[in-house]
Amino acid sequence: MNTISTVNNLQTILTKGNARVQLPVAKLVEKILERKEAVLTNTGAISATTGQYTGRSPKDKYIVAESSVKDKIDWGSVNQPISEEIFNRLYEKVLHYLKTKDELFVFKGYAGADKKYQLPIQVITEYAWHNLFAQQLFIRPTEEELMDHKADFSLIFVPKYLADPIEDGLRSETFIIISFEQKVVLIGGTEYAGEMKKSIFTVMNYLLPENNVFSMHCSANVGQDGDVALFFGLSGTGKTTLSNDSKRRLIGDDEHGWSADGVFNIEGGCYAKCIHLSREKEPQIFDAITFGSVLENVVINEKTRIPDYNDGSLTENTRAAYPIHNIENIVESSVAGHPKTIVFLTADAFGILPPISKLTKEQAIYHFLSGYTSKLAGTERGITQPTATFSTCYGAPFLPLPASRYAEMLGEKIDEHGAEVFLVNTGWTGGEYGVGERMNLKFTRAMVQAAIEGKLTNMDTIQEPFFGLHIPLHVPGVPNEVLQPKKTWKNEQEYEEKARQLVTQFEDNFKKFTDISKEIITNGGPVLR
CATH class of the missing domain: 3.40.449.10 (Phosphoenolpyruvate Carboxykinase, domain 1)
Incomplete structure (x- = not known):
């Protein structure tokens, strides 16, 4: 044939x-x-179930x-x-x-x-x-x-x-x-x-x-002055929450290209997780699910046809698909200029990574290739304690080319356009999951806002001892003591022990990248070896 x-x-x-x-x-x-493929909900969305497979x-x-x-x-x-x-x-x-x-x-x-x-x-x-x-x-x-x-x-x-x-x-x-x-x-x-x-x-x-366009698994938004920000992060890190900002217009929520002219959305819609969705926490997404939207594996009340977003009995991976124009504050063309700020989001359940740190180009490439976050106990069968998770370039399942190709393009874009890169930990502080507490969202928003507005560009920093990350000494709206993880732990020895364990997991994961230059590993990876 x-x-x-x-x-x-x-x-x-x-x-x-x-x-x-x-x-x-x-x-x-x-x-x-x-x-009879699906049912109609009270908002005019249709709700379908997918049988045996509720995920990829x-x-x-x-x-x-x-x-x-x-x-x-x-x-x-x-x-x-x-x-x-x-x-x-x-x-x-x-x-x-x-x-x-x-x-x-x-x-x-x-x-x-x-x-x-x-x-x-x-x-x-x-x-x-x-x-x-x-x-x-x-x-x-x-x-x-x-x-x-x-x-x-x-x-x-x-x-x-x-x-x-x-x-x-x-x-x-x-x-x-x-x-x-x-x-x-x-x-x-x-x-x-x-x-x-x-x-x-x-x-x-x-x-x-x-075609020499850097393809990216990230969300993107733009400010009133045309300043573009990218948000990379795996599920549960806060990518959707932080990129949906009332003061900034959304370019897209998941897939983008970065060409010689700037950033553009690959899609025309959004595919949002909606487990525990509420108007109070995520009003833009909640109100976007209108006539013609598609709900996937969401339990619907048979009498009222109201979706129960808290019911995960079919799957925790409940989804809502809707056109991006259902969101009010968007860039209509889905095209914008070159990013000034790149944010890597991680939800570190070990409480080791700083809530925000500024990365060198080598560190940016190292952490981009690592694509780290952590799964929590109970999120999957068999997981009884926090588990490190690595997804290359924050999108390993969707990358047909070698990871080095995407990493090289990131480095070239950073050099060409002078974008600042920050690692933001939306996970735990004061101890690991079960001991410490989740980072205050208000503080995280303040840190991201400060990074995007350029307030951390010339800020004095201190170098964290395990990953060599540069931590700002002060961020407007955030208590200074929150910024350095070591100071939030009650037991310094336990902190150092857990930090060494996380360093080892990073290093073990990075061994698979045999075509990455030693400069990236030496200058971008953990300083404690």
């Missing part, structure tokens, strides 16, 4: 009478309810080992290779499956708000609610753009199609496969809508660096 014939087969299928192309939101909602299936994700990419991909447990033969055979089966459907749903749109680097995409789904999700998460074309739209990448999502692991050469019935030569993403055997979002992000994480 060659690429041209496959593309023609797909296009032939989409021109048949069963393809519902670019249905408006209201019509999709009607279809969803008619087909990373062990079932593959990239086709094609000649044009096989020497570029960072192959391993994240980027698992699959042969062209296996992919082509499965692709033919999926195309045949599409022909049997009474209805297919097609969304045409874009990934990437900067038109210089924009990827035209089409999303073909067998569920109407998955197509609504795509319409809310990706960038929607204008009527004029739609007339000339020609997809460079197609995503086909068939949750009811189950692979035969033996016959199809896969690990399980579930598959998420990217072919860069055929420009196709195949997803099957799972109903979790987030696979669509992250598959296109993976595609962009390959394509953008090839």
